[in-house]
Amino acid sequence: MDIKGEYHIACERQKVWDALNDPEMLRKCIPGCESLEMDAENQLRARITAIIGPVKSSFDTRISLQNLNPPESYTLTGESKAGAAGFGRGSAEVQLRETEGQTQLRYVAKFQVGGKLAQVGSRLVLGATRKMADEFFGNFSRELDPSALRIDLDSSESRASSGIPQRTWKAAALAVLALLIWWFLIR
Amino acid sequence: MYEFNYHRPGTLEEAKKMLSASEDPKIIAGGMTLLPTMKFRLARPSDLIDLGNISKLHGIRDDGDSLFIAAMTIHAEVASNELVRAGIPALAELAGNIGDPQVRNRGTLGGSIANNDPAADYPAALLALDAVVQTDKRSIPSERFLSGMFETALQSDEIVTGVTFSRPKRAAYAKFPNPASRYAIAGVMVAEYADSVRVAVTGAAACAFRAAELEQALSSDFSAAALDGLEIDAGELNSDLHASPEYRAHLVILLAKRAVAAAGG
Numbered sequence: 001m002d003i004k005g006e007y008h009i010a011c012e013r014q015k016v017w018d019a020l021n022d023p024e025m026l027r028k029c030i031p032g033c034e035s036l037e038m039d040a041e042n043q044l045r046a047r048i049t050a051i052i053g054p055v056k057s058s059f060d061t062r063i064s065l066q067n068l069n070p071p072e073s074y075t076l077t078g079e080s081k082a083g084a085a086g087f088g089r090g091s092a093e094v095q096l097r098e099t100e101g102q103t104q105l106r107y108v109a110k111f112q113v114g115g116k117l118a119q120v121g122s123r124l125v126l127g128a129t130r131k132m133a134d135e136f137f138g139n140f141s142r143e144l145d146p147s148a149l150r151i152d153l154d155s156s157e158s159r160a161s162s163g164i165p166q167r168t169w170k171a172a173a174l175a176v177l178a179l180l181i182w183w184f185l186i187r
Numbered sequence: 188m189y190e191f192n193y194h195r196p197g198t199l200e201e202a203k204k205m206l207s208a209s210e211d212p213k214i215i216a217g218g219m220t221l222l223p224t225m226k227f228r229l230a231r232p233s234d235l236i237d238l239g240n241i242s243k244l245h246g247i248r249d250d251g252d253s254l255f256i257a258a259m260t261i262h263a264e265v266a267s268n269e270l271v272r273a274g275i276p277a278l279a280e281l282a283g284n285i286g287d288p289q290v291r292n293r294g295t296l297g298g299s300i301a302n303n304d305p306a307a308d309y310p311a312a313l314l315a316l317d318a319v320v321q322t323d324k325r326s327i328p329s330e331r332f333l334s335g336m337f338e339t340a341l342q343s344d345e346i347v348t349g350v351t352f353s354r355p356k357r358a359a360y361a362k363f364p365n366p367a368s369r370y371a372i373a374g375v376m377v378a379e380y381a382d383s384v385r386v387a388v389t390g391a392a393a394c395a396f397r398a399a400e401l402e403q404a405l406s407s408d409f410s411a412a413a414l415d416g417l418e419i420d421a422g423e424l425n426s427d428l429h430a431s432p433e434y435r436a437h438l439v440i441l442l443a444k445r446a447v448a449a450a451g452g
């Protein structure tokens with residue numbers, strides 16, 4: 001299932017594009033990101049700390065910028081390995097549209113777990129991906145425009161009726177990876 | 188294991204001081220969840236603050252309309268305690284079916300709810316028994332306390348001191364356990380009060396939740412038959428190697444019926 005979102009940022013498109021390609025900006029906006037370094041062109045290495053329940057763990061993540069089409073769109077991809085247990089991979093397609101000096105930022109995010117991890121908790125992964133994407137793009141948009149507006153496009157949201165509480169995910173999608181390893185080991 | 192400092196304070200005040208003085212502290216109760224997490228290197232606290240010696244955190248008290256169970260009370264004690272067995276037998280039964288004897292003799296009420304594992308049993312009891320979580324700072328209604336998957340309203344330096352459970356007219360808990368760990372693949376607690384029926388589900392979603400439709404049906408007719416034809420939306424339920432969302436949705440209704448029958452409805 002895809003996770004979608006849209007922000008309206010009172011800023012020129014070129015400025016938003018530059019920010020999307022600025023490692024320091026990305027570091028500030030990725031939840032739990034401690035450090036981020038440019039490895040090669042369009043290749044970044046990030047250290048992210050995930051806190052969820054009893055788990056507090058740091059991960060090295062490779063982030064790459066792909067399908068570059070300046071100043072309109074690119075794909076942000078992150079991958080983490082969890083040893084023998086498997087891997088997690090997240091990606092977000094980002095699109096910028098300019099309207100009257102403002103920029104419309106749209107994203108479609110996915111998160112995938114593979115290996116043995118894939119056997120556990122896909123629901124948990126979806127919720128965490130949504131949270132991760134919301135936090136990252138929310139941080140990013142507000143960094144450029146403190147009053148940036150979020151437009152909800154996620155049609156897959158259908159809770160209300162079941163009474164299941166809205167998830168208030170503080171942790172990043174990678175936290176879920178830590179959690180899945182944990183679940184996988186104990187059950 | 189790697190190095191860490193171990194503290195065993197005798198009072199809550201001392202524990203709080205240690206929490207604020209340490210670099211990256213973690214409270215330890217029975218260690219049933221925390222120690223394996225540390226062994227897997229998924230947590231590396233600098234200081235462990237053991238609550239075992241704080242007498243205020245032990246004990247069970249009957250307050251008439253409610254039962255107070257202190258945070259460090261182990262599951263085995265909740266299962267066998269006379270006040271619980273007489274006051275809220277469903278709660279004693281729930282505690283007696285947590286994990287295995289080793290887990291029940293180390294694991295605590297405070298540790299279980301602070302952890303808020305989506306498959307743990309106590310969160311269902313918190314919601315069904317209209318519980319209020321007491322901490323060193325405040326009282327938190329259970330619905331606000333259980334805020335998400337492995338997430339609670341607790342601040343990082345806040346200590347759970349105990350839980351106040353409202354005494355129902357009748358109640359029962361039914362779970363479909365994972366055969367290895369006994370964690371709930373799904374678990375349902377129903378509780379009937381003078382003016383309402385509460386139904387809480389654990390194991391099925393990212394966090395325990397109340398099932399409003401089941402509560403409505405049981406409020407007008409407290410019988411298993413009243414749940415015939417009702418369905419739970421599988422859309423938000425967990426999917427893992429143990430069960431699909433659809434299977435969990437089915438289990439919730441089935442377990443709710445079993446719980447109602449066990450409560451004498």
Ligand SMILES: Cc1cc2nc3c(=O)[nH]c(=O)nc-3n(C[C@H](O)[C@H](O)[C@H](O)COP(=O)(O)OP(=O)(O)OC[C@H]3O[C@@H](n4cnc5c(N)ncnc54)[C@H](O)[C@@H]3O)c2cc1C
Pocket residue numbers: 053054213214215216217218219220221222238258259262284285286287290293294295296297298299301302306307308309345346347348368369370371
């Ligand atoms: C093999 C196995 C099977 C299990 N089966 C089940 C089952 O069937 N059903 C079920 O519900 N549970 C089950 N559990 C969980 C168990 O019941 C414990 O409740 C749980 O592991 C918490 O353990 P603990 O009380 O020792 O807390 P700890 O592991 O010591 O602590 C857990 C977390 O809570 C925090 N904490 C502890 N006490 C407090 C406090 N007073 N205030 C604030 N924070 C606190 C700690 O800092 C830590 O983050 C199982 C566990 C194991 C290992």
